[in-house]
Amino acid sequence: MPDAKPLHEGLFSWPALSPSLIGSRCLDCGEHTFPSQDACRACSGQNMASADLGNQGTLWTWTVQSFMPKTPYHTDETPETFRPYGVGYVELACGLKVESRLKENTPEELKIGMPMKLEIISVRKDDDGNDLLTFQFCAAEETN
Amino acid sequence: MDVAIVGLGMHPFGRTPSMSGLEQGAAAARAALADAGTDFKRMEFAFGGSQDSGNADSLVNLLGLTGLQFTNVANGCATGGSSLNAAYSAIKSGQYDVGLVVGFDKHDRGAFNPKPADWGLDDWxxxxxxxxxxxxxxxxxxRYMHDHGISRETLIRVAEKAFRNGSLTPTAWRQTALSWEEIKNAPxxxxxxNKYMFCSPAEGGCALIVCRADIAHEFHPKPIYLKTAVVRSRNYGSFEVFSPSQPTEVADSPTVTASQAAFELAGVGPGDIDVAQLQDTEVGAEIMHMAENGFCAHGDQEQWLADGVTEIGGKLPVNTDGGCLANGEPVGASGLRQVHEICVQLRGEGGARQVPNEPKVGYTHVYGAPGISGVNILAR
Structure with missing residues (x-):
């Protein structure tokens, strides 16, 4: 029975009812990183802990990938079925800005400062028919 | 010991199907040697680089096996800047009197497709x-347009200027000026x-002969003095390419730190610069680099472009040969092309694109992945 699994382990909590991004936090200086790493980019320390980065943020900047990238891009798409996708940095509650694919893919739908939420999508199927998963952000409902 | 540039050589940028990248580098080196009235046997050292066309020191097979010290430099888009920086130090230290700096490349068509593992990233x-x-x-x-009020019209103006200047430059790849509408409506x-706002990977070679200032007139009647050559990498918080995440605080880019160090070392300020080359991988880069290099405040570019300040006849002409946009980017050669163009302008040999009123001090800035910047200040 085909299943679904992360394309790369450790980027987000899975399986989970409400998946969130996983990064690391420096116990010496408090700075966050994504993905996790075992040394700190800010203070060069090696005292890192895993950190739940949450699943919501605001759009800090964006663009649209309008043509199908060459390798190493690897999905089940063909030049005929390729669908442009948004790319942006989403600022999370901890202040870290994470680069991500965006569901929205037109300038009309994307605006700096708009609220975003995490979702998990399939990148492609592996040889056994399993979905390989990654994260993207999409527009969140405004909570006025 | 001061450092002078006494030989300029270029193999035209663009596409030359009949020649390898290495052969284009050799052609540039021979042109630079001829310009300096000397030959390869006189070269005591060489620094050279190419990203996709093999080891630069293979050039000795074409230029002569003279036994000189030849060091290969691989520093991405800053390869040319780093090669010149190394040559500057070699002369400045008194180790050598005269040498060659050379860069060349021949890239496939289309966008570069770097491998994640080469950049410390996982395959996902x-x-x-x-x-x-x-x-x-x-x-x-x-983000910059959002923060500093830069309009789409200003993006178009930069592209318009690049192709207009390219049309005045015999060695440029793109020699046809484009109209406002053509640029605005490009895919x-x-x-x-859009399409006309990006430079493309290309082919070409560029070479410089560098020597001690006190022997410069043995080689060329109009030596150009390299006042300083600075290369810097990124600090924590600088917004750079291939970054899965960026910290909360945005720090100054390596362009800011390289530029500040260069001005300080050369003892001049932005207001002293008569002609500049600023890395224009795309039009936004040229706009941001005007401010990051200290020539204007963030946001002033909107008015500067509207007023033609960076045109050939303006107060600060920028990318007089059409820059990367009109010349394309053979990575190994691109940073040296910038220095070549400034030397041409300071010699007064710019022809149809010559900056008026005999410019005295010039500036070059190269920037590349994953956050490297090289600045040179030159004077006649």
Whole structure:
């Protein structure tokens, strides 16, 4: 029975009812990183802990990938079925800005400062028919 | 010991199907040697680089096996800047009297496709479609336009200037000026940047002969003095390409730190510069680099471009040969092309694109992945 699994382990909590991004936090200086790493980019320390980065943020900047990238891009798409996708940095509650694919893919739908939420999508199927998963952000409902 | 540039050589940028990248580098080196009235046997050292066309020191097979010290430099888009920086130090230290700096490349058509592992990243980053420099450039100028009130019209003006200047430059790849409408209506690549707003990977070679200032007139009647050559990498918080995450605080880019160090070492300020080359991988880069190099405040570019300040006849002519936009980017040669053009302008040999009123001090700035910047200040 085909299943679904992360394309790369450790980027987000899975399986989970409400998946969130996983990064690391420096116990010496408090700075966050994504993905996790075992040394700190800010203070060069090696005292890192895993950190739940949450699943919501605001759009800090964006663009649209309008043509199908060459390798190493690897999905089940063909030049005929390729669908442009948004790319942006989403600022999370901890202040870290994470680069991500965006569901929205037109300038009309994307605006700096708009609220975003995490979702998990399939990148492609592996040889056994399993979905390989990654994260993207999409527009969140405004909570006025 | 001061450092002088006494020989300029270029193999035209663009496409030369009949020649390898290495052969284009050799052609540039021979042209520079001829310009300096000397030959390869006189060279005591060489620094050279190419990203995709093999080891630069293979050039000795074409130029002569003279036994000189030849060091290969591999520093991405800053390869040319780093080679010149190394040559500057070699002369400045008194180790050598005269040498060659050379860069060349021959890239495939289309966007570069870097491998995540070469940049310390895991495969998922590339496989899911985030490993494209074009996205980074789109996102950086998008945020900059939002923060500093830069309009789409200003993006078009930069492209218009580049191709107009390219049309005046015999060695440029793109020698046809483009109209406002042609640029405005070109296919979108990465919002807000369209096809005519990006430079393309290309081919070409460029070489310089560098020597001690006190023997410069033995080689050329109009030596150009290299006042300083500075290369810097990124600090924590600088917004750079191939970054899965960015910290909360945005720090100054390596361009800011390289520029400040260069001005301090050369003992001049931005107001003293008569002609400049600023890395224009795309139009947004030229706009941001005007401010990052200290020539104007963030946001002033909107008015500067509208007023033609950076045109050939303006107060600060920028990218008089059409820059990367009109010349394309053979990575190994590109940073040296910038220095070549400034030397041409300071010699007064710019022909149809010559900056008026005999410019005295010039400036070059190269920038590349993953956050390297090289600045040179030159004077006659």
């Amino acid at each position: 980053y590339g496989e899911t479609g985030l490993m494209l420099t074009t996205q980074y450039f789109g996102m950086k100028i998008q 979108m690549v990465s919002e807000p940047l």
